[in-house]
Amino acid sequence: MSHDADILLQVSGLKVAYGGIQAVKGVDFEVKRGELVCLIGSNGAGKTSTLKAVTGTLPCLGQLHYLGKPLRGQGPWDLVRQGLAMVPEGRGVFTRMSIAENLLMGAYTRDDSDGIAADLERMYTLFPRLKERHTQLAGTLSGGEQQMLAMGRALMSRPQLLLLDEPSMGLSPIMVDKIFEVVREVSSQGMTVLLVEQNASRALGIADRGYVMESGLITLSGPAQQLLHDPAVRAAYLGES
Numbered sequence: 001m002s003h004d005a006d007i008l009l010q011v012s013g014l015k016v017a018y019g020g021i022q023a024v025k026g027v028d029f030e031v032k033r034g035e036l037v038c039l040i041g042s043n044g045a046g047k048t049s050t051l052k053a054v055t056g057t058l059p060c061l062g063q064l065h066y067l068g069k070p071l072r073g074q075g076p077w078d079l080v081r082q083g084l085a086m087v088p089e090g091r092g093v094f095t096r097m098s099i100a101e102n103l104l105m106g107a108y109t110r111d112d113s114d115g116i117a118a119d120l121e122r123m124y125t126l127f128p129r130l131k132e133r134h135t136q137l138a139g140t141l142s143g144g145e146q147q148m149l150a151m152g153r154a155l156m157s158r159p160q161l162l163l164l165d166e167p168s169m170g171l172s173p174i175m176v177d178k179i180f181e182v183v184r185e186v187s188s189q190g191m192t193v194l195l196v197e198q199n200a201s202r203a204l205g206i207a208d209r210g211y212v213m214e215s216g217l218i219t220l221s222g223p224a225q226q227l228l229h230d231p232a233v234r235a236a237y238l239g240e241s
């Protein structure tokens with residue numbers, strides 16, 4: 001099979017089940033280099049299960065290709081080494097480590113100390129709040145700050161593809177604004193991003209393309225602006241009738 005070099009991630013016929021519950025029922029999607037793609041849908045639609053299957057933390061059926069090669073059967077560090085970084089739902093920062101230590105953990109697979117130092121400064125420019133508090137323990141940060149730290153830590157691995165699971169979940173409106181601003185900024189600097197979000201209007205507002213997931217299936221897809229103005233999407237996800 002020939003491979004389109006611009007496709008970073010290709011997912012075909014993906015299925016995930018929890019015992020007898022079929023959470024993901026055969027989904028196809030792709031993320032091209034440089035794109036900001038969002039996967040939207042309501043609570044329980046199967047978005048998180050899809051991401052977990054992509055990163056190998058859940059068993060699945062179907063085909064996953066990253067840069068044209070099968071993704072199955074690899075551990076998380078292998079994925080990071082290949083340029084795939086995930087920011088999980090609930091952030092997963094190391095609460096008893098400082099902000100700076102958390103960021104440096106993200107560079108665990110790298111050995112270019114000059115590049116790591118430069119990237120640490122880049123993270124502090126992107127997230128000034130983290131710079132102000134760099135010696136503080138991560139556990140003392142607010143939810144929004146922990147989200148920033150988790151994103152910063154993922155970016156420290158210099159990923160080719162950044163996977164974000166519900167980054168705005170549980171945050172105050174001001175923090176939600178900040179997080180979407182940062183995702184857009186990171187994307188505009190050239191990062192390829194797959195953004196999983198319940199907040200459909202905000203995600204579509206910054207994305208290039210979107211996929212709508214419902215009960216384990218992708219029911220709609222297209223350019224983000226087109227989905228944002230689609231009456232079915234507006235009725236189901238943007239609270240309009």
Ligand code: ATP
Pocket residue numbers: 018021022023041042043044045046047048049050166198
């Ligand atoms: P959310 O926004 O709440 O994370 P989601 O779209 O990401 O929703 P998933 O978390 O992937 O959806 O869940 C999809 C379906 O799988 C739901 O019906 C959910 O109840 C079920 N499910 C998720 N995790 C488990 C689990 N560990 N055991 C059993 N069922 C699960």
